[in-house]
Amino acid sequence: MPMTDSWQTAEIPGPKKASLIIKPDIADALISRAKRPIMIVGHGIIEYEVEGKPLIDCLIALSRKAKIPVVVSASTNKEFLSRGFEPAAIMSAVEISSRLTDPEWKGLDGKESYDLAIFVGLPYSMQWTILSGLKHFAPGVKTMTFDCVYHPNASWSFPNSTIKDWAANLKGIVENLED
């Protein structure tokens, strides 16, 4: 299937579409360049593995390495807690995303607005619509998705990938990041 078709065939995007993360370096550069990144994690991550390890472990490693605060939606919190990882906030996807459209909002710690929001694991169509909201109404926030399918409304997205390619990419992103 074409790499940049919406995963759900009918979720045709508008004229502005996500650029592709085809190599880990691209994502690493974007993450390193971001002053204030944040990661928003939905319940769908539970079902994925990256090269034999649960995806959640990979996300925790990424968060720790790149010092990215993690916002989890309700159902995923326990999974993080059980791994000794305390998310920065438990908040629904629509709540955190609507806050991201507010240029006055100074983030969870009240310090500064975020400039990069990484999304992963929300139901596809929900993430699609939420990213659309940010595409139009959060000009100061770039968005990136870590799912194995193409999300046209993000600023950067993985292409539709096999689990193997996607996992290798994700692993590469975490490994390449400077401590």
Place this chain on the structure above:
Amino acid sequence: MSRKSVNFTIKEINSDLAQFRDLNITIGSITRERWEEPMGPTPYPSLTTLRSWDQRLLSRYKPFYMPFCDLCCLCTYGKCDLTGTKKGACGISMPAQQSRTVLIAACIGAATHISHSRDLLNHVIATSGRDCPINVGGTSVEVEAPITRLVCGVKPETLGDLEPVLDYCENQLTQLLAVTHTGQEGNHLDFESKVFHAGMIDHVGMEVADIAQVSALGFPKADPEAPLCDLGLGTVDTKKPVILVIGHNVPPATAIIDHLKETGLFPEVEVTGICCTALDVTRYSPRAKIVGPISWQLRYIRSGVPDVIVIDEQCVRTDTLTEAARIHAPLIATSEKNCLGLPDMTDETVDAIVAGFVSGKVTGALILDPEKVGEVAVATAMAVAPKRKKHSVLPTKHQLGEWAKKCTQCMLCRRACPNDLPIAQAIRLAASGNLSGLDELYDDCLGCGRCESACKQKIPIHSLIVAAADKKTREETYCLRSGRGAIQDLEIRKVGGPIVLGEIPGIVAFVGCANYPKGSREVAEMCMEFARRRYIVCTSGCSAMSAGMYRDEEGKTAYERYSGAFEAGGIVNVGSCVANSHIAGAAIKIASIFAKRPLRGNYEEIADYVYNRVGAVGVAWGAMSQKAASIAAGFWRLGIPVVVGPHGTKYRRMLLGRADKDADWFVYDARTGEKVYGGPVPEHLFFAAETKEEAMVMVAKLTMRPNDTSRGRANKLANYIDLHKRLVGGIPQDVYRLVRTHADIPLTMKDECLLHLSGHDWKESPIPDPTLLPRMVHQKRGD
């Protein structure tokens, strides 16, 4: 035409001929106003009458738009790209375009209910007469039409009195639709206010429909012990001729029951239904059976069980004719709004139509006379059943395996599936003889058929799923308490205090369609959980069916386990979509009957009361339709929050409060007129949850109101914290925002709450007598 179209009121006439006071004249008839309550400030509100109320709500719950399409294609300038700050050729911005689309959806929804209401009212007036009294609960229900009284300022006494109410709705709807024309409204908040107006009008239309049918068709009248009826595919006696009714407008289905009774054939024929017509036909005769929600259409038809299919209006699959033809079941269309290209046979004799069906020369007919539909459907079912022999198009186990072997694993099915179900994986398993994957899909499948349309190998995927789940379908033997209609005034008097004081933590209404992310079962589980926690749980529409499609550890369904009374721990099925009006009506009646707030044409004050004091929340877990959009909008204007499932983000916008912005949450203290903090409750007005767990925790939070007494707040907090601990993990991070005084802290959670508060610079704050309306200051009435 004897329709009332012109109406005016004369306060007083003294002439030589006669003396009149409070004379209400309408062309065609004269009625005397007998309602003594003084008229409130806003009878028959126009598009802008309640604009300032809407703006108060919208300044707190700012829209978060999530465009579902970046373009506008409504005029020939277009398509216009509205990305970001771009404007369309007409000058429209993206926020305005999104709210305009929401308004279009709300207008479609309201038009559908109001038109349904008009058809129903015309029908019952034709059969029972214009003077037929409105009776929704005998002496138990004196406030028979709370929404109509509130919005229009009239007290309908007969079916005829409902006609001018619908005239008003139709008038407003035309105005609202006009607002969406190119170059009309340009401000998104004004569009949103009109969305609320459409919702309010929709609720009036729904109320008229339901009180008309309850009054004229002998449905249960506010009966907490309305009969239990059969629910589920497995309850249908497939040895009998079977009639299937689908849709929302019940007269053709009641005519079928009437004819079966008249001919003595009822014991020999099964009347089964899908969607709201099913709910309403069981209100007419509890011997009718409900097959399931809207998503059961394909699976039931393809099973071959129905011998005749009778459709009316709304949410009927538009390919029903094709599906019916595949199983050789004649189809009867009965609504002018849904003719499906069929020949109009209304004026032909029953015998001729039945003969056409039996010979197979006619596969479908449009019959616009409910009585004739009754006769034709019964005669046809009797005649074709022996010939059809329940012709099914579901594959046998062997055929299923053969189909599965054709799969190329292209994934197009999954990419078409709204729930992103792992279809290809399941089919691969099936090709090796293992049906467990397909069987599992059955639980989460919406029955939309999109996977089949996508499959280039033409594999009938949905049929494969249903065939693999054969055992499950046979075991679908549940029950549902048929729709009781209104809530009794006495029930309101009993629970009004406990609700406003918070001993009952809230009213949670599970309403709307079946576009669920993970099947029906989640609705049943949520209903039972809240009933166990002593909330008042209401159900309606497809959600009312889903609520019953699950058995607990003891093998009981929600309706067997819990009472049907409007009380703590009750599960109250009000009925079909239009019966949602009784849920809004109950909230309004708490304000008017329990708190004695004036009702007549007094929208703002009542909404202000409901918003600040009545902890009601709607949950439309599978909201799909435009009607669901207008129903939700009617709740929003009343200040009742609505939670939807993840598919609900496709409604394009949420109405979200900002708990972190103290300035957003000021209310007037009615005792002093001072502006005081009253927040952040209820935190949101329209919220999409990602999972059932997120929804449940949010529902518990959204029942909080600024007026909660400490006892009430403690009870609500106890439920919120407990659900959060169980489903999310740990104490919620925002407890400090929700505890106002030490007395608000739940006793059993004291230590952990105090520890939490100590980390948040928390201070006690007073509990206000809250209102958003400056004019309500110093007007406190005895509540």
